[in-house]
Amino acid sequence: MTQPRVEIGSQPEVRVRAPGKVNLGLRVGAREPDGYHPLVTVFQAVSVYEDVVATPGDGLTLSVSGPQAHLVPTDETNLALRAARALAEFAGIDDGVHLHIEKSVPVAGGMAGGSADAAAALLACDAFWGAGLSRDQLHELAAGLGSDVPFGLVGHTAIGSGRGDVLTPALSRGEYHWVFAVRDVGLSTARVYAEFDALAGAGSGAFGPDSDLELLQALRAGDATALGRALRNDLQPAALELAPELAETLAAADDVGALGVLVSGSGPTVAALARSRAHAQVIGAALTAAGVADTVLTAVGPVPGARVIASPSP
Ligand SMILES: C[C@](O)(CO)[C@H](O)COP(=O)(O)OP(=O)(O)OC[C@H]1O[C@@H](n2ccc(N)nc2=O)[C@H](O)[C@@H]1O
Ligand SMILES: Nc1ncnc2c1ncn2[C@@H]1O[C@H](COP(=O)(O)OP(=O)(O)OP(=O)(O)O)[C@@H](O)[C@H]1O
Known part of the structure; x- marks a missing residue:
């Protein structure tokens, strides 16, 4: 699971790419007491991507670029920063990291751009800090960040149940x-x-x-x-x-x-x-x-x- 850092000059950099999604089928049940709705959904990951680049930093910091960057919060509510914090706490890491998001997925567009950022940030921080989390551990952290985040890790085609975070891969042929x-x-x-x-x-x-x-x-x-x-x-x-x-x-x-x-x-x-x-x-x-x-x-x-x-x- 641990990925090597890529050295650019003297700067280590880890770049992770995560896809947006479309729900091919989205069946929604009645609201439950916790405020969430049970779902049966078929996710397909599509080639509109978010790149998250991890570089050395003091504390956890963030920048965003892309046509809709001005719509994205850069404070601690940002899902990528929340992902970095969750992973650092889980793995007992107190190193810093700077995350830069290159955004292509529409913001608040229903294509899970923020969720893709969170999934990418989990993987980038895991590699950057050499934390070595398992897929299951990453999935658990992802589900705590948002219902669509686990699918951002998995991609391809998957059936989501529960809040959309319980995933089963689905067979799909062709493009x-x-x-x-x-x-x-x-x-x-x-x-x-x-x-x-x-x-x-x-x-x-x-x-x-x-x-x-x-x-x-x-x-x-x-x-x-x-x-x-x-x-x-x-x-x-x-x-x-x-x-x-x-x-x-x-x-x-x-x-x-x-x-x-x-x-x-x-x-x-x-x-x-x-x-x-x-x-x-x-x-x-x-x-x-x-x-x-x-x-x-x-x-x-x-x-x-x-x-x-x-x-x-x-
Ligand atoms: C519409 C979808 O994109 C379809 O995949 C997802 O269901 C939304 O997933 P998401 O953006 O990751 O959503 P979350 O951040 O988990 O939840 C945001 C809000 O959406 C509502 N929510 C979300 C998921 C769900 N199964 N039932 C809900 O009612 C809740 O009001 C929740 O407070
Ligand atoms: N990294 C992030 N990128 C985009 N939005 C973020 C991020 N972190 C937090 N947000 C907040 O989350 C809101 C929803 O963002 P997002 O782009 O993920 O919506 P969405 O694609 O409709 O999500 P979904 O399809 O999962 O419902 C934004 O309006 C913004 O305030």
């Missing part, structure tokens, strides 16, 4: 091409779940371990058309209630022949499944032209979870 229509204004995850509660009965009514059989079958067969038909997100009505303009984005992607289209996680990012890389470009151009997104990203999935990158970028 899927995505277009993500990003809005500048984020949606708070807690607010979307609260709206889900307010719209009581908005769930699929099919909550349970067998809810996504068609979806899992499509993934096993590598059948993008069947996958497009099986995409499902119980949080979508709540996200649409809070951000009605998303209906236009969904319709625009549908109009240009997306195989399937849905709100990603808690939104407001809209994910459209394309037939091919070229088709993804066509859908992206159409969404931009229709003015129904502030930024359009294209990506493929599934991709691996957080991993140390051998050669640091220049």
Whole structure:
């Protein structure tokens, strides 16, 4: 588990890359007394990445770059710093580290960017400090930081249950091409779940371990058309209630022949499944032209979870 530090000049640096995600299926049960909702979800990790770079520092410090860096808190509420602190406490380490986040995943977009940062920070600090935590120990720390963080470690395709943090790998064949229509204004995850509660009965009514059989079958067969038909997100009505303009984005992607289209996680990012890389470009151009997104990203999935990158970028 312990990874060597890469020496750049005299500076040791550990760079970890972690993916964003899309929930291909997201079935939400009724709110429980602890305030959380039981889920059955199928996660796919996609090629929109966060890089977290650990370098020597006094105490635990953080910087962020990327087009939406100004939206990210750099105080102790930042999930990457919370991850570093949790690992240091767990492993009894009192060394410092500076973490730099190179952000590409939309902030508060429903693609788990903050969770990817936390997963990447856990792995980066583990390698940087030579802590040597096991996968299980990292997973336990990850689950304590947020429901989506364990999937950031694992990546690929996985079924999430519990709060979304209990993961089972799922078989998936082939590569899927995505277009993500990003809005500048984020949606708070807690607010979307609260709206889900307010719209009581908005769930699929099919909550349970067998809810996504068609979806899992499509993934096993590598059948993008069947996958497009099986995409499902119980949080979508709540996200649409809070951000009605998303209906236009969904319709625009549908109009240009997306195989399937849905709100990603808690939104407001809209994910459209394309037939091919070229088709993804066509859908992206159409969404931009229709003015129904502030930024359009294209990506493929599934991709691996957080991993140390051998050669640091220049
Ligand atoms: C919408 C998803 O992205 C789908 O994967 C996740 O469920 C959200 O995961 P996350 O952002 O890591 O969420 P957390 O940081 O654990 O929780 C944020 C808030 O979302 C709500 N929450 C989250 C997960 C869950 N299973 N039920 C919930 O009700 C709770 O109000 C919680 O206070
Ligand atoms: N490292 C971080 N990156 C981004 N946001 C962070 C980070 N740490 C804390 N936050 C806070 O968390 C909020 C949600 O961030 P994030 O980008 O993870 O949302 P999300 O992608 O919608 O999450 P999810 O899909 O897991 O619900 C942000 O608005 C911000 O205030």
